Amino acid sequence: xxxxxxxxxxxxxxxxxxxxxxxxxxxxxxxxxxxxxxxxxxxxxxxxxxxxxxxxxxxxxxxxxxxxxxxxxxx
Numbered sequence: 911x912x913x914x915x916x917x918x919x920x921x922x923x924x925x926x927x928x929x930x931x932x933x934x935x936x937x938x939x940x941x942x943x944x945x946x947x948x949x950x951x952x953x954x955x956x957x958x959x960x961x962x963x964x965x966x967x968x969x970x971x972x973x974x975x976x977x978x979x980x981x982x983x984x985x
Contacts, residue, residue, distance in 0.1 A: 911938065912965040914972065915980045916955040922980065923956050926972065933971050935964045 914937075917923060923939055930937045940957040960968045969981055 911959040912962050913982050914958045914960055914965070914968055915977075915982055916957050917980065918953075918955050920956070922977075923958065926958055926977065926980075929971055929975055930958075930960065930968060933967070935960055935968050935971070937968070 915922075915926065923942070927937065927939065938959045940959060941954050942956050944954040969984075972978065972981060
């Protein structure tokens with residue numbers, strides 16, 4: 911799995927999820943339910959991951975959508 915981004919912005923997480931779903935790119939959102947433990951303060955960022963085989967396509971999709979500045983640096 912490759913991490914695409916980390917963010918505290920739940921709207922961004924939803925938008926990225928919709929873009930990836932629309933392109934049929936399976937993804938995971940990690941730490942989404944941590945708000946229960948942190949008291950909904952938004953301290954723990956959500957991480958969006960895709961399968962390594964889909965990482966290039968997912969990054970291109972998000973770049974084309976104007977979200978390149980949100981992407982994590984590549985390893």
